[in-house]
Amino acid sequence: MKIVDRIQSPTPKLFQLLRNIGLVLAAIGGVLLASPVDLPSWLNDLGGYLTVAGGILSSVSQLTVVDGVNTHDSG
Known part of the structure; x- marks a missing residue:
């Protein structure tokens, strides 16, 4: 199955929920990283981890498909 077909x-439904959770985590991490006030270093580190984890969770969840729905040939 090609990547375009997967998208x-x-x-x-479960992966839609996980995708949305990942987007929220990435948004929270982005807010922490872009904060105009001087935050402790551990909070900046947490923002980076949340952004990466949320992005990965969202992208993997978006590429998960219902089995047997796609009718395109993968050959």
């Missing part, structure tokens, strides 16, 4: 195929 266009329907995503299971």
Whole structure:
């Protein structure tokens, strides 16, 4: 299955929820990283970790598809 087919195929309900959670984590991490006030270094580190983890969770969840729905040939 090609990547374009995966992106266009329907995503299971559980992975839609996980994708949204990942987007929220990435947004919180971005807010921590872009904060105009001087935050402790551990909080800046946490912001970076949340941003990376949220991005990975969202992208992997978006590429998960319902089995058997896609009718395109992978050959």
